[in-house]
Amino acid sequence: MTKELQFKDLYTAHYSKVIRLCLGYTNGREEKAKDLTQEVFIKIWQNLDKFRSEANISTWIYRITVNTCLQELRKKKVVPLEIDLASHEIISSNNDEIRYKKMYECINKLSADNKTIIFLELEEVPQAEIAEITGYSHQAIRTRIHRIKEQLSKCVTDGGI
Known part of the structure; x- marks a missing residue:
């Protein structure tokens, strides 16, 4: 399977979970959650070749999502969610x-x-x-x-x- 097809499958399978998790970290602000979701999938694309299958792919995607959201909170110094x-x-x-x-x-x-x-x-x-x-x-x-x-x-x- 090509990287493009693999990414498309991952995007389709995990988009709704990623956006819901991002909504939880962004005070329910949909535009910000969409931006973070896009950032998550950019990171997935950039690192897909590095995924070693040592963990479940969904675990890897959740980890990227959590880290991306927490990084944004630290950057903006937004404490309350x-x-x-x-x-x-x-x-x-x-x-x-x-x-x-x-x-x-x-x-x-x-x-x-x-x-x-x-x-x-x-x-x-x-x-x-x-x-x-x-x-x-x-x-x-x-x-x-x-x-x-x-x-x-x-x-x-x-x-x-």
């Missing part, structure tokens, strides 16, 4: 909307590492793959996810992490 839920159609009632907004406000209070972990968990990335992406052990990820969920639950009900 807020998510605009107005564009999500999963909200069925006003009460649900308030709960979702509160949950994402609580996610915004997490450390950068924990935000990455929970965003990947929300994307239903397998925990073993999250471990590869973040560099933590699988057991550490399992523990962190459990603790993050407890923190978020407490935050949503009590108002603080």
Whole structure:
């Protein structure tokens, strides 16, 4: 398979996951998320020949995405990550909307590492793959996810992490 065809297949298979992850890091700002997504795929194109298949290709793509987004946050010194839920159609009632907004406000209070972990968990990335992406052990990820969920639950009900 040529590099062009391989890239096209990767782009088609992973674009929606990459843009959703970028939206989480850009306060839901679609234009900024699109810019970061484009940057991610440029990096994928530039480094596709260097991919050694030691990890799953999706793990490699998530790692590039997370690093690109975190690099942008450091460059802009943007600390809070807020998510605009107005564009999500999963909200069925006003009460649900308030709960979702509160949950994402609580996610915004997490450390950068924990935000990455929970965003990947929300994307239903397998925990073993999250471990590869973040560099933590699988057991550490399992523990962190459990603790993050407890923190978020407490935050949503009590108002603080």
